[in-house]
Every structure is written in C-alpha cells, then in structure tokens.
Amino acid sequence: MQTYKNTAIDSPFRHIKREDWKDLNGKFSNTIDDEDLKTLHALNEPLTMQEIEEIYFPLSHLLDIHLQQYHTLHIKTNSFFSKNGKNLPFIIGIAGSVAVGKSTTARVLQRVLSLLPSKPKVDLVTTDGFLYPNKTLVEKNILNRKGFPESYDAKKLLNFLSAVKSGVEKISIPVYSHLVYDVLPEDQQQVIEQPDILIVEGINVLQVNSQHPRKGHSVFVSDFFDYAIYVHASEKNLLEWYVNRFESLRATAFQDPQSYFHRYAHMNAKESVDMAINIWNEINKPNLLENILPTRYRADLILEKGSHHFVQKVKVRMI
C-alpha cells in the first residue's frame, strides 16, 4: 500500500511521450477511408498528415471514449427521471497562449472528430467573438489590454454557453476578425444549431477571473465543459510563432486596405519584426504569465509542443 507523505509532489496526470502516444491509435485508424483522408488533406492546415495521424487520431479515440460515456450517462439519467431530455452538446474547451496554435488544433480536431463512426456534427466557436468591440475597448481605455480578462464580455460568453447547455436550438454569436482586428457587425454572426460536439477555443476558457459579473454569481466558462485541453509551448517558441504569423500577415492581409494593420503595410522586415516583438512583450507575454499559463493544470489533457509545433508529450488527467 502506498502511504501519503505530505512532502511528495504528486501529479494527477499521466505523462505520455509522443512515441508511446502515437501507438494508442486503437480502432479509430481503421475507420479512416480514402474519402475521409481527402477531406483531411483538403483542410490545408500547416500540420503534416503524420502529426494528424500520430497525435490527433489517438486524441480523437480518447475523446470518443468520453463521448460514449456522456451518452450513456444521458440515457441513464433520462431513465432515472422517466423523461426524455434533449441531447445536449458535449463541449470541449481548448486553452493556451496567443499563437500556440489553438485555432489550428481546434480546426483539425473538428474535422477529425467529425470522422468518428457516429459522424457527429461538430461546431467550433472562438472566444475572440466575445471580446468587446474596439470602440468599447477605447472608451474603457483598455485597447492595449486586448485578450486580458477585462477585455471580454464575460456575461455574454457565459449566457451563450448556458443557452447551449440548456438545449436552446439556434443561437447567434458574434465573430472576431483578425484582419479587421475587431468584432464583426451583427449581420455577420455565426449560428450554432444543435451540434453533437461544440469546441470552444480561446486564451481565457480555463480562467476563473472572468466570472459572471451579476452579483452573487460565480460561474466560470469551464463549468460548461465536458473536456478541457490546454496547448502548451515554451515562451521562446511562442514568440517565434507569434512573430512568424505577424510577418506572414504583413505580407498578405496587411496589404488589404480593410485590415487594421494596413497602416503598417509599408514597414520593412526589421521594423515589422520589432513591432511584433514589442506587442508580444507588452501585451501577450504578460497576459500569458498572469492569466493563461496558471490555468494549465485545470485541463484534462495538456498537449506539449516542441519546435515546429510538433507535439512532444501528452499529459492526461488520471481517472
């Protein structure tokens, strides 16, 4: 029998190296046919097919176990209440730093999960849409705090999640554009209509300081999650990926007169890199250290990336 010593630092996570994780592929790989493979290639993401097979297929298999358990629980609970309650979406949260690859991970996971044998409808929302519009951020004098907890309309985000988990059939939510650097007008909202799985991606999804501002309410975004993933990388890699993304935006989107950054399109490579490093050091890095990184052990699973975004290790909460 193992005895508890209060000097020991126990971890409730299994640490699984990439070499071992990739072999946990299980039955899922057998269900990928040529058509499905084509749809994965058509995703046109920077990820290699090897990364999808070695990291995302096992992840999808593990999530399928949780999904099946969720459905069994639903059926048993219905029978307990002698009532047929609605099927409610299984919600997966994805957290991590700016530029760690949350959106990319979320898009790939959305597609891979939709290939599961039950062919679930998988929707994806990003919490950027719940940022206050620039106009409000300017009024509150917090435009330089974009991404910090106070820059989000926490009440709107929590009301949305609450509606999803109450079975509301059709919900419109705001959409953020990195090109315009602002929340888009209401006629460009996203409609969420009874998905089987909903992925909610954002830097703030595991935070407990963006609570419902109504007096007496302490409800957090993650209270609505059935599974939470944190994507982790070293600060050095994050800065590199942030600068690279900024650079490729400068070469493409910034040339678009509609882009907020169009004013910077004339910058040369050195000026643009300096500016990206400055934004990182002034805004995104402090936000990472103060508000994002401390939430990582609240996740059920941590994807640890090394260079070139390759996942090196997976930590999974033990059950």
Ligand SMILES: Nc1ncnc2c1ncn2[C@@H]1O[C@H](COP(=O)(O)OP(=O)(O)O)[C@@H](O)[C@H]1O
């Ligand atoms: N697995 C990956 N392999 C290669 N590049 C990636 C990968 N994931 C993300 N990237 C690149 O890294 C940058 C940040 O990714 P993104 O998904 O936009 O991050 P986030 O949503 O966390 O801010 C982008 O330029 C993206 O193309």
Ligand SMILES: CC(C)(COP(=O)(O)O)[C@@H](O)C(=O)NCCC(=O)O
């Ligand atoms: C909108 C964001 C808060 C969210 O980040 P994401 O992880 O989606 O890239 C971030 O991209 C951002 O704009 N941060 C403010 C500083 C900056 O311009 O990078």
